[in-house]
Amino acid sequence: MTSKEIIRVEKLIKKYDDFIAVNGIDFSVNEGEIFGLLGPNGAGKTTTVEILEGIRTQTSGEALINGINVSKETKKVKEIIGVQLQQAAFFDKLTLVEIIEMFGVFYSVKIDAKSILGKVGLQDKFGSFYKPLSGGQKQRLSIAVALVNEPKVLFLDEPTTGLDPQARRNMWELIKNIRSEGKTIILTTHYMEEAEELCDRVAIIDTGKIITIDTPNNLILELLNSGFKGEHKIKEANLEDVFLNLTGKNLREN
Amino acid sequence: MKISLIIAIATMKMYFRRSQSLFWSLFFPVVLMIGLGFYGFGEFSPSKLGIIDGAKNQYSKELIKAISEKKYIEIEINTREKFDKKVLEGKIDSVLVIPDNYNHNNEVKIILEFEESKEIISHSFEDTINSVIETIDSENVNNNTQKLSSKIQNNSNQGYKGFLVPGIVSLAIMQSGILGVVFTLISYKTQGVLRRLQATPISSAHFLIGQLASRLVIITIQTILLFIIGILVLNINIGQGSILAWVNILIFSLLGSILFLIIGLAISGASPNEDYAAPIANLITFPMMFLSGVFFENDVLPYWIKIIGQNLPLSPLVTGMRESSLYGTNTLELLPEVGVIILWIIVCFIIGIKTFKWE
Numbered sequence: 001m002t003s004k005e006i007i008r009v010e011k012l013i014k015k016y017d018d019f020i021a022v023n024g025i026d027f028s029v030n031e032g033e034i035f036g037l038l039g040p041n042g043a044g045k046t047t048t049v050e051i052l053e054g055i056r057t058q059t060s061g062e063a064l065i066n067g068i069n070v071s072k073e074t075k076k077v078k079e080i081i082g083v084q085l086q087q088a089a090f091f092d093k094l095t096l097v098e099i100i101e102m103f104g105v106f107y108s109v110k111i112d113a114k115s116i117l118g119k120v121g122l123q124d125k126f127g128s129f130y131k132p133l134s135g136g137q138k139q140r141l142s143i144a145v146a147l148v149n150e151p152k153v154l155f156l157d158e159p160t161t162g163l164d165p166q167a168r169r170n171m172w173e174l175i176k177n178i179r180s181e182g183k184t185i186i187l188t189t190h191y192m193e194e195a196e197e198l199c200d201r202v203a204i205i206d207t208g209k210i211i212t213i214d215t216p217n218n219l220i221l222e223l224l225n226s227g228f229k230g231e232h233k234i235k236e237a238n239l240e241d242v243f244l245n246l247t248g249k250n251l252r253e254n
Numbered sequence: 255m256k257i258s259l260i261i262a263i264a265t266m267k268m269y270f271r272r273s274q275s276l277f278w279s280l281f282f283p284v285v286l287m288i289g290l291g292f293y294g295f296g297e298f299s300p301s302k303l304g305i306i307d308g309a310k311n312q313y314s315k316e317l318i319k320a321i322s323e324k325k326y327i328e329i330e331i332n333t334r335e336k337f338d339k340k341v342l343e344g345k346i347d348s349v350l351v352i353p354d355n356y357n358h359n360n361e362v363k364i365i366l367e368f369e370e371s372k373e374i375i376s377h378s379f380e381d382t383i384n385s386v387i388e389t390i391d392s393e394n395v396n397n398n399t400q401k402l403s404s405k406i407q408n409n410s411n412q413g414y415k416g417f418l419v420p421g422i423v424s425l426a427i428m429q430s431g432i433l434g435v436v437f438t439l440i441s442y443k444t445q446g447v448l449r450r451l452q453a454t455p456i457s458s459a460h461f462l463i464g465q466l467a468s469r470l471v472i473i474t475i476q477t478i479l480l481f482i483i484g485i486l487v488l489n490i491n492i493g494q495g496s497i498l499a500w501v502n503i504l505i506f507s508l509l510g511s512i513l514f515l516i517i518g519l520a521i522s523g524a525s526p527n528e529d530y531a532a533p534i535a536n537l538i539t540f541p542m543m544f545l546s547g548v549f550f551e552n553d554v555l556p557y558w559i560k561i562i563g564q565n566l567p568l569s570p571l572v573t574g575m576r577e578s579s580l581y582g583t584n585t586l587e588l589l590p591e592v593g594v595i596i597l598w599i600i601v602c603f604i605i606g607i608k609t610f611k612w613e
Contacts, residue, residue, distance in 0.1 A: 055453055083453040091268060093268040102261075106451075107455060
């Protein structure tokens with residue numbers, strides 16, 4: 001693993017009137033990593049990510065991406081990151097190709113919209129509008145848009161929430177492919193098996209603070225070494241395996 | 255610049271791909287225009303005779319008094335200039351011209367002027383006036399000195415249609431300006447489109463300028479189409495044939511669009527979702543629809559409501575449009591209306607900036 005640091009977050013705090021969403025967070029991410037931010041709802045994951053994306057400004061502390069201060073040179077940072085937001089939509093009544101081309105203009109880059117859409121598996125949907133897309137297709141479009149400017153860092157906020165098991169597996173493959181191109185990925189998720197499958201390291205956040213950061217494997221070993229025993233005997237397969245075995249792994253959205 | 259242009263082009267594409275937006279900007283005003291225009295709503299006022307009293311002496315006063323005693327004729331005494339406008343609007347059916355040298359002693363010629371379309375009512379005026387003259391003459395020593403003659407003119411009066419069309423066009427500018435922007439921006443806001451744009455390097459000004467520019471074009475097209483429908487279907491004529499009238503119409507259309515687009519932006523900026531935006535938009539547009547002289551002259555309103563109505567943002571637009579299209583008034587005379595619209599633009603812009611929120 002290359003060890004060049006690409007994201008650095010120091011003593012990050014975000015306060016709303018009388019509520020502290022992020023309470024002194026420190027971490028750093030290396031180039032090429034998939035870094036997971038895990039935590040229950042309201043733990044401060046999304047706020048942290050939105051500060052890094054330049055959508056919100058922190059109350060205090062510092063966030064650097066590729067050495068650039070996010071709050072001071074927000075526009076520069078926005079040019080080198082790609083963002084998939086949890087609750088975002090795109091212009092209706094524009095075709096997917098038109099949407100991608102429009103975002104290309106926003107980043108002043110020349111792009112081949114069709115090849116970007118092909119990359120996320122939307123080659124059959126060039127001329128469709130946003131609204132009739134399935135949930136999985138919308139998420140993949142969202143990732144395609146995030147890739148328009150060839151970002152160094154890609155932020156994915158709960159990319160598989162609401163997807164069926166087939167679409168989720170498909171998304172995992174897509175995320176692995178993007179990582180293999182050398183991009184750094186910051187992933188927030190509620191699904192632990194997703195984090196285990198994809199993330200090189202994870203940070204677990206609760207009530208605005210980081211409780212621990214390590215590789216998924218080390219965290220599991222640490223727990224086991226402390227004498228923890230799972231409530232259930234581990235089976236060789238789970239219900240999701242049954243589901244996928246019976247319904248197949250092919251996408252069901254067209 | 256390029257970014258705003260791309261957003262403007264995309265917004266227009268989306269507009270023309272959405273069938274209900276065309277419905278709101280054309281269908282509704284056209285139905286109102288044709289419905290009210292053909293029905294002749296507002297033309298059922300009692301027949302009215304205009305009198306230009308050139309002599310202003312005891313004899314002419316006696317004549318006018320005698321005519322006014324005929325209960326079924328409503329009369330108005332005014333100047334030639336005022337009557338020219340009122341005839342155009344169809345508010346005066348015919349004009350009786352009493353000459354400067356009118357008296358009971360010499361032979362004088364009184365003229366009744368009317369347009370072809372008002373021939374029937376004018377003949378009944380003629381009979382009435384003739385009988386009045388006969389009565390006066392019979393009480394006089396010198397018989398038969400007064401002669402009434404008719405002067406039929408080509409139709410210039412457009413009746414209520416000519417009054418209505420510029421009103422409806424102005425109303426449509428307000429509706430498209432405010433409602434179009436509010437519904438689009440609020441849906442972008444609630445669905446998260448605006449949030450996604452915030453994550454790109456473009457500034458919010460790029461986005462808003464693009465929105466404004468596309469809608470200026472759309473509303474200009476709408477204004478021109480509505481007037482053309484007025485000409486073709488309702489037979490109105492624009493500015494008495496003066497080309498300058500079209501220039502004035504475009505100036506007012508652009509200024510009015512900018513004003514109502516900014517009001518639309520301000521409403522969508524200040525409201526978190528459609529539950530706030532829709533009632534605010536209705537609260538703002540509804541009074542203007544009825545108090546700004548769109549469907550009828552607001553002279554008929556009680557004094558205080560009339561004063562309020564005259565000062566609403568739609569009023570100078572309606573006045574400017576109507577003066578331009580009905581009378582072909584020149585731009586210089588309309589500068590007060592232009593000034594009031596610009597003043598409103600500045601006020602609404604400042605309110606908009608102070609209250610705008612992206613989320």
